[in-house]
Amino acid sequence: MTKDKKGLSALFSAKYRGRTASYTLVILAYIILEVMRASGNLSSLFTSLLVPVTCYIVAAIGLNLNVGISGELNLGQAGFMSIGAFTGICVSGRLAASVPAVPRLILAMIAGALLASLFGFIIGVPVLKLQGDYLAIVTLAFGQIIKSLITNMYLGFDENGFQFSFVENTCKLVPGGKMLLNGPMGATGTQRIATFTVGVILVLVALVIVYNLMYSKSGRAIMAARDNRIAAELIGINISATKMLAFVVSAGLAGAAGAMYGLNYSTLVPNKYDFNTSILILVYVVLGGLGNMTGTIISTVVLVLLPELLRSLQDYRMLIYAIVLIVIMLLTNNEWVRTRIKLLQKSLSGGRKASAGKEDGKEAA
Amino acid sequence: MAERTPVLEVRGLGIDFGGLTAVNDLNMEVYPEEIAGLIGPNGAGKTTVFNMLTKVYQPTRGQIIFCGEDLAKKSVVETNKAGIARTFQNIRLFSNLSVLDNVKTGFHNSITYSPFAAVLRLPSYYKQEKELDEKARDLLKILELSDQADVIAGNLPYGAQRRLEIARALATGPKLLLLDEPAAGMNPQETEELMKMIRFVRDHFKIAVLLIEHDMKLVMGICERITVLNYGMMLAQGLPEEIQANPAVIKAYLGE
Numbered sequence: 001m002t003k004d005k006k007g008l009s010a011l012f013s014a015k016y017r018g019r020t021a022s023y024t025l026v027i028l029a030y031i032i033l034e035v036m037r038a039s040g041n042l043s044s045l046f047t048s049l050l051v052p053v054t055c056y057i058v059a060a061i062g063l064n065l066n067v068g069i070s071g072e073l074n075l076g077q078a079g080f081m082s083i084g085a086f087t088g089i090c091v092s093g094r095l096a097a098s099v100p101a102v103p104r105l106i107l108a109m110i111a112g113a114l115l116a117s118l119f120g121f122i123i124g125v126p127v128l129k130l131q132g133d134y135l136a137i138v139t140l141a142f143g144q145i146i147k148s149l150i151t152n153m154y155l156g157f158d159e160n161g162f163q164f165s166f167v168e169n170t171c172k173l174v175p176g177g178k179m180l181l182n183g184p185m186g187a188t189g190t191q192r193i194a195t196f197t198v199g200v201i202l203v204l205v206a207l208v209i210v211y212n213l214m215y216s217k218s219g220r221a222i223m224a225a226r227d228n229r230i231a232a233e234l235i236g237i238n239i240s241a242t243k244m245l246a247f248v249v250s251a252g253l254a255g256a257a258g259a260m261y262g263l264n265y266s267t268l269v270p271n272k273y274d275f276n277t278s279i280l281i282l283v284y285v286v287l288g289g290l291g292n293m294t295g296t297i298i299s300t301v302v303l304v305l306l307p308e309l310l311r312s313l314q315d316y317r318m319l320i321y322a323i324v325l326i327v328i329m330l331l332t333n334n335e336w337v338r339t340r341i342k343l344l345q346k347s348l349s350g351g352r353k354a355s356a357g358k359e360d361g362k363e364a365a
Numbered sequence: 366m367a368e369r370t371p372v373l374e375v376r377g378l379g380i381d382f383g384g385l386t387a388v389n390d391l392n393m394e395v396y397p398e399e400i401a402g403l404i405g406p407n408g409a410g411k412t413t414v415f416n417m418l419t420k421v422y423q424p425t426r427g428q429i430i431f432c433g434e435d436l437a438k439k440s441v442v443e444t445n446k447a448g449i450a451r452t453f454q455n456i457r458l459f460s461n462l463s464v465l466d467n468v469k470t471g472f473h474n475s476i477t478y479s480p481f482a483a484v485l486r487l488p489s490y491y492k493q494e495k496e497l498d499e500k501a502r503d504l505l506k507i508l509e510l511s512d513q514a515d516v517i518a519g520n521l522p523y524g525a526q527r528r529l530e531i532a533r534a535l536a537t538g539p540k541l542l543l544l545d546e547p548a549a550g551m552n553p554q555e556t557e558e559l560m561k562m563i564r565f566v567r568d569h570f571k572i573a574v575l576l577i578e579h580d581m582k583l584v585m586g587i588c589e590r591i592t593v594l595n596y597g598m599m600l601a602q603g604l605p606e607e608i609q610a611n612p613a614v615i616k617a618y619l620g621e
Binding site for chain 1: 419421441442445446450451453457458459460461462466467469470471473474476478480483484485486490494533534536537
């Protein structure tokens, strides 16, 4: 009994509080939304946004590992989502006849994650040896290159196997064959197998990966390399390998998110993943707080929903969106607000201290 | 004394920055379990020597023989793995990590579980993290930082930050500890405590210590052998009493 109590209060100790908050938030939101959907209280607009929101959350959590924890700016997260999306669509399209929906979705996500990680690794090898904003420049270019490549890619398959062509569509499929990638048209006629439940599970998996990594040898090394590169190197940490781990995991999460996203729509054009999308994901991360996963989840939800909710305002939509962004930035970077939040936290932890006993004494110190 | 094999042997070490020769033809030894001092007027090249020993700077010429192995061509990480750890004149902590995590980071290369084991929380993760926690807390106790284990390193008072740097360096399991002005900014009483601590660390971990310091009371008080640098060249080497009586050293410090 005492052991249980200790375990429970450990969940709220300073170290684990962020983690507990993230998991609780995601699970509560899932339960509430599922109940609302089952009872018919969720508008069709909201229902259609459920899966995309989970995808963006996963991509943003990945990016936060890269930007917030590892401290390397990445402007090509949409490129990794794109790789994941079209890989996922191809895998799912190929296996459509033989594998049921959920395992196929999982396979598609794994394939998307692996390929995106591989690309991350390849561009990381030369870049992460350097100091400075090189990663930002290279990932920016990478996003554009991936977009152009997929815009010119044709991939089809029939009973004789895969056919591939570049720039011009020269695939000649026998009847019964199917085009998976159609150049600028992207992927069409995709079977929509993504579900909100799998999306939420993906978010939880992403959180587990990122948090477990953060509170381990690798996570400490990643943060040490961010805080002081020379000191980290001098205690024997291999900086480029450490940064590579964060970058590859980040890319892999974006790939899985992309696969989920791609399989949520019957049509997906390569232009969907352009520079704007990369910046948008970066905005979710920065607004939610660098290194703060719970904040990332909240800001992603708000910023994905906001433009949709403001649709009725038509022309003023982006104006209000911009104002909201500015207001949030002012509020979260405000000393007055911060001291209030700290006071609130103190009074909350004070209340818990009384009930939980010694365990929290440390965190107050 | 002279029959022992030195843990560190520097032969003809020198570095040029463009046309400027910062350090030239330095020869020195550090013996096991010895506290050695490296002193000299400002700009003599003391920190440059440390930067060469830890391979932050690549020496232009010379050898750094550490435990029988030449480190001149090794990388920074390899140098640390070979057993050299250091602190910095301008403190370089991981200022957003807690005190405990700073020390845990020092144990980086003694942990063997993979990132996969960490993500999947395999038994190896729990076992090693538990041992790590104990080892890190032991080190904090030795450097009198136990009370501040959960404080963010950047918020520590100055003296404690210096001690934390030593703790982090010790965590890497060095055979030679380089301290760059450990007493800088400390008052006489703090310096006194630091001297005791350095001696205790040397005896407890059985390591050699090489320190740069301007506080002559500390240098003469704990160093068993002293090397004096001036304008990047070795000026004198010997016991504290010899150095204090050496006319060339007095001239370098006080002028004619």
